[in-house]
Amino acid sequence: MIQGKHVTLRGLELEDAPEIALHYNDWEVRRFLNRIAPVSKEDEEEWIRSTWEQRRKGTGYVFGIEVNKSRLLIGSCGLHWMSVTNRSADFGIALYNKAHWNKGYGTEATQLILGYGFNQLNLHRIHLTVFEFNERARHVYEKVGFKHIGRHRQALFRNGRYWDIYVMDILANEFG
Numbered sequence: 270m271i272q273g274k275h276v277t278l279r280g281l282e283l284e285d286a287p288e289i290a291l292h293y294n295d296w297e298v299r300r301f302l303n304r305i306a307p308v309s310k311e312d313e314e315e316w317i318r319s320t321w322e323q324r325r326k327g328t329g330y331v332f333g334i335e336v337n338k339s340r341l342l343i344g345s346c347g348l349h350w351m352s353v354t355n356r357s358a359d360f361g362i363a364l365y366n367k368a369h370w371n372k373g374y375g376t377e378a379t380q381l382i383l384g385y386g387f388n389q390l391n392l393h394r395i396h397l398t399v400f401e402f403n404e405r406a407r408h409v410y411e412k413v414g415f416k417h418i419g420r421h422r423q424a425l426f427r428n429g430r431y432w433d434i435y436v437m438d439i440l441a442n443e444f445g
């Protein structure tokens with residue numbers, strides 16, 4: 270468990286699958302994410318198992334994001350594609366339950382996992398990609414210290430047109 274003031278990062282359980290699938294199937298949420306097909310409870314169970322596998326292999330760490338007061342699971346975040354040689358990882362986050370957007374939880378969860386990555390896993394660099402139209406996420410990432418380092422031009426087709434995918438990163442000495 271990684272405990273913050275308002276949210277806690279914890280391991281995912283198979284019992285979390287129905288709650289995740291319920292909200293993931295809301296297009297307002299999914300439009301910001303890579304997997305665009307609707308999901309079933311079984312899909313999410315399989316995904317949760319794959320996060321355990323990543324942890325066992327040491328290639329990734331995925332956590333559920335739980336609100337401290339209510340113990341409600343509202344999303345997940347993770348470090349993926351970890352490279353021991355380069356001491357780098359890819360970051361991703363989604364608050365599936367949109368009723369909990371804009372309450373500061375995403376910012377806190379991002380800070381918690383960056384702290385874990387830099388201070389416990391001894392990472393040197395954490396990077397991410399974010400869609401051009403996801404202004405809220407880009408704002409949160411800038412707020413915690415990620416820098417825009419480039420973009421994949423017209424790399425995403427969504428809602429009938431192409432969009433850029435922004436690339437951002439943060440180095441250990443820039444986090445604090």
Ligand SMILES: CC(C)(COP(=O)(O)OP(=O)(O)OC[C@H]1O[C@@H](n2cnc3c(N)ncnc32)[C@H](O)[C@@H]1OP(=O)(O)O)[C@@H](O)C(=O)NCCC(=O)NCCS
Nearest residue numbers: 301362363364370371372373374375376399404405406408
């Ligand atoms: C992106 C996400 C993780 C952010 O978490 P959150 O808890 O909603 O965000 P927070 O409340 O911590 O912070 C939101 C910030 O964005 C700002 N914001 C909200 N809507 C905005 C918009 N349309 N444009 C710019 N900034 C916006 C808020 O004012 C706030 O900034 P402030 O703290 O400086 O006032 C969450 O909304 C989410 O999971 N969204 C759906 C999935 C997703 O987009 N995942 C990221 C994929 S790269």
